[in-house]
Amino acid sequence: MVFQTLLDSMKKTLVSAFLLVLTAWVMISCSKDPNGTPEPSTAPDRKALLTYWADSLVKPGYARFNGKMVELKAKTTAFTAAPTETTLRASRQAWQEAYVEWQRVELYEFGPAEQVSLRNHFNIYPTDAAGIRQNIGSGNYNLDLATAIPQQGFPALDYLLNGIATGDAAIAQQFASSANHRRYLTDVVAKMEEKFNAVNAQWNGSYRDTFINNAxxxxxxxxxxxxxxxxxxxxxxxxxxxxxxxxxxxxxxxxxxxxxxxxxxxxxxxxxxxxxxxxxxxxxxxxxxxxxxxxxxxxxxxxxxxxxxxxxxxxxxxxxxxxxxxxxxxxxxxxxxxxxxxxxxxxxxxxxxxxxxxxxxxxxxxxxxxxxxxxxxx
Missing domain, CATH: 1.20.120 (Four Helix Bundle (Hemerythrin (Met), subunit A))
Structure with a gap:
């Protein structure tokens, strides 16, 4: 009888221990249940950061700059169609505003901008004034060549609109009397528009998702x-x-x-x-x-x-x-x-x-x- 009592007691103890282990296992399993409430994570959410950069900084920044580029093209087109001091000053004002706005997006030299070297086509200075004069004089140039990088963009427009002659009247007269001057100014703005539009289109197309998902x-x-x-x-x-x-x-x-x-x-x-x-x-x-x-x-x-x-x-x-x-x-x-x-x-x-x-x-x-x-x- 004593042996049987001891045996029964041992069985109860083993059962109790098993139940405790089983309970603990269930609790742990529940804590890892994917349908349960997960533990809050303190790790940075890189995808959220990339999403904010794309949707709240890059795309809106490019949209604002695009507005300035549209105005720059309109004013320089009016100037080359009728070169006067008035149309010159309007072009210069549009150039200044676009140049300031460029400073807010030049930082984004990654993705599409890096692929087309957008900064090189927009803001390498000092500009090559001698090269610009040679291009205008010959009428033969290719703004896609590496040697033409310092002959275009905002610094080239600075020279064309402000430094090609002394005083507004002389600058306007230079453009009025030279088709090559008018053509070069038009081509510089057109190249800027071409490069920027290609970058902006990618951000408004599939690249935005590519950027965000590369986390x-x-x-x-x-x-x-x-x-x-x-x-x-x-x-x-x-x-x-x-x-x-x-x-x-x-x-x-x-x-x-x-x-x-x-x-x-x-x-x-x-x-x-x-x-x-x-x-x-x-x-x-x-x-x-x-x-x-x-x-x-x-x-x-x-x-x-x-x-x-x-x-x-x-x-x-x-x-x-x-x-x-x-x-x-x-x-x-x-x-x-x-x-x-x-x-x-x-x-x-x-x-x-x-x-x-x-x-x-x-x-x-x-x-x-x-x-x-x-x-x-x-």
Whole structure:
């Protein structure tokens, strides 16, 4: 009897243990039930970030720029049809407005824009004035050739509308008396329209979905291409191109003729630079509640390698500081470089401080490999 009692007790214990194990297994299984409530994820949603970039930044930005391009074509067409001081000034105004708007989309040199080298056809400066004069004189040129890159785009229009002669009356007369001048101006605008329309059409077609669905982090991913384009633009085309090279930081000698809008001058060159810088800042910080580079860095807990503070805050503060320094170079960037170049060098140095944060710390935190090489000697 005693043995039977012990046996019954052992059976009950084993059954109880089995039931406990079974209950635990069921609870674990339920927690993994795909139909149940999943645990909230703290990982950044790359697809949401790409969607925001495509639908809220690139496509609307291109739509606004397209409006400026349409106006530029209309005004230059009216000018070549009847070259007068009035139609010249209208063309020049349309050129200025389009040039400023370009600063808000030049950053997007990835995807279709990268494929057609859109920046090369729109904003390589200083323009090749001698080459333009030769093209006009011979009437024989091909704007698709690599050698023609500095003979087109906004810098070429700057020369044609502002520097081809002295004074509005002389410029208008030059176009009135020369069919080749009128043809070259028309062809430059037409080439810009052709290149931009091809890029814009792709974003409004199938490329938008291709961009969003390429949500990995490898070198061919959309995130990698955007981050590399962003870093390259800030380092080479904003920091060096708009400030460093004209200030002579690479050569030791100021080169004021290397500024944007060199023939028009006045307040426009600095306006172009500050507009471009503000675009870089807005792209990084984004809008409250929307995905951005800032929110992505915050989500992965990215820290500054030197201070161990939140990397996004460090970058925002430095970009704010460099914008303020840049803004102080006005109102006339050409005069600033020729009369107080030390201020321009200081602006470049302030912008340089953000390069490491963007190119090294940010890319590392995002798991993105830098695929471009900057060889400006700094």
């Amino acid at each position: 990995g982090t490898d070198a061919s991913s959309s995130l990698s291409r955007v981050v590399n384009a962003y870093s390259l633009y800030y380092e080479r085309f904003l920091r060096a191109g708009k400030v460093g090279i004209p200030a002579g930081t690479m050569t030791g000698t100021p080169l004021p003729d290397r500024i944007e809008a060199y023939y028009f001058r006045g307040a426009l060159p600095l306006q172009l630079a500050t507009t471009a810088h503000a675009t870089v800042q807005k792209f990084f910080a984004g809008r409250e509640g929307q995905p951005s580079l800032k929110s992505y860095l915050d989500a992965v807990g990215a820290k500054d390698s030197r201070t161990n503070q939140a990397l996004s805050g460090i970058i925002i503060n430095q970009l704010n500081a460099s914008y303020q320094q840049l803004s102080g170079l006005g109102p006339d960037l050409f005069t600033t470089i020729t009369s107080r170049n030390a201020d321009a060098v200081a602006s470049y140095n302030e912008m340089q401080k953000a390069v490491r944060m963007i190119k090294v710390d940010m890319t590392s935190a995002l798991g993105v490999t830098v695929t471009y090489v900057d060889n400006d000697g700094d």
